[in-house]
Amino acid sequence: xxxxxxxxxxxxxxxxxxxxxxxxxxxxxxxxxxxxxxxxxxxxxxxxxxxxxxxxxxxxxxxxxxxxxxxxxxxxxxxxxxxxxxxxxxxxxxxxxxxxxxxxxxxxxxxxxx
Amino acid sequence: xxxxxxxxxxxxxxxxxxxxxxxxxxxxxxxxxxxxxxxxxxxxxxxxxxxxxxxxxxxxxxxxxxxxxxxxxxxxxxxxxxxxxxxxxxxxxxxxxxxxxxxxxxxxxxx
Numbered sequence: 001x002x003x004x005x006x007x008x009x010x011x012x013x014x015x016x017x018x019x020x021x022x023x024x025x026x027x028x029x030x031x032x033x034x035x036x037x038x039x040x041x042x043x044x045x046x047x048x049x050x051x052x053x054x055x056x057x058x059x060x061x062x063x064x065x066x067x068x069x070x071x072x073x074x075x076x077x078x079x080x081x082x083x084x085x086x087x088x089x090x091x092x093x094x095x096x097x098x099x100x101x102x103x104x105x106x107x108x109x110x111x112x113x114x
Numbered sequence: 115x116x117x118x119x120x121x122x123x124x125x126x127x128x129x130x131x132x133x134x135x136x137x138x139x140x141x142x143x144x145x146x147x148x149x150x151x152x153x154x155x156x157x158x159x160x161x162x163x164x165x166x167x168x169x170x171x172x173x174x175x176x177x178x179x180x181x182x183x184x185x186x187x188x189x190x191x192x193x194x195x196x197x198x199x200x201x202x203x204x205x206x207x208x209x210x211x212x213x214x215x216x217x218x219x220x221x222x223x224x225x
Contacts, residue, residue, distance in 0.1 A: 004157070041201060043158070043215040090157050102148055103213070105157025 003027075006091050006106035013081055014114055021076045021109045023091030032074035033103070034066060035090040043090065049074050050096060081113045116141040118206050118216035126222045131194055135219045137187040137204030149178050149189045150203040152218065158203055161189070191221075199223045 004025045013019050025032060034046040047054065047066040054066065063079045078085060088110050092103040118139045127133050139147070146165045150158035162171045162178040164187070171178050175192045191198055204216040 041218050041220075043203070045212055048212075092157070102160040102163060103158075105159070107157050108155070 004091055004093050004104050004106040006089075006109050008109060009107065010110050010112075012112045012114065015081055015083060017081050018077070018079045019081060019111075020078070021089055021091075021111070023074050023076070023106060025072055025091075025093040025104070027093060027104060029093035029095050029104070030071060031094050031096045032068070033092040033094070034074065034076050035092060035105075037088040037090060037108070039087070046076075046089075047074075078111075081111075083113050086111055086113045116206070116208055116211070116214045118204055118214050120202075120204050120216040120219050122219060123217070124220040124222070126224060127194055129194060129196055129223055129225050132190065132192050133194060133221065134191075135189045135202050135204075135221070137189070137206075137216055139185050139187075139204070139206045139214070139216075141185075141206040141208045141214050143209045144182060144185075145207040145209045147178075147180055147187050147207075148205040148213075149176070149187075150205055152201040152203055154200070161202075194223045196223050196225060 007022045031050045033048040035043045037043050046060050049068045065077045067075045088108045090108045091106040094103045121136045148163045149161045152158040161176050162173050164171050164180045166182050177190045180187045199222050201218040201220050203218040205213050207213045
């Protein structure tokens, strides 16, 4: 199936741990994103990657780092997890360039820090 | 500051009834506006996209309207079904900038 897939779907971990969330898309899109959806359901952009270059980096803690081994993958690494990091994290991808294209979202990863 | 507001925050209707969700934005300069449906535990899925020159766009039982002068949009759902229960998110894109997401309206359709 063509899609944006994230793993794991659920992640429960203790404060201070380091964890990663993986994302893969097979849509041939050239830009991938990470969004955080907080308890109030706002979706806030964290990072976007275009051709392995970070083109947007919102004011997120440097404990969060995106890693893109290739155009089809954008993984999110989080160091020294804090309680406030608990949220649902969405990966998305899109085509950029001429015209305007919507995002295709993954199903989300619910991170719970205890 | 670019912002998107939605109302109501939540809505409960009976199956078969119609409903209208509202979106107001202060995004500038305006490029386009989208409505997304987000089922519980899933990522958002695009329903409609509208540019500055479009007033109405339909996708099955979903009809979106746009008034670029008043910076308002609405999403009308006709003959609601149980599967319409979801969050509906209004997303506005300013030219050359990232999408701005609204907080969403949580719709519950009851039998």
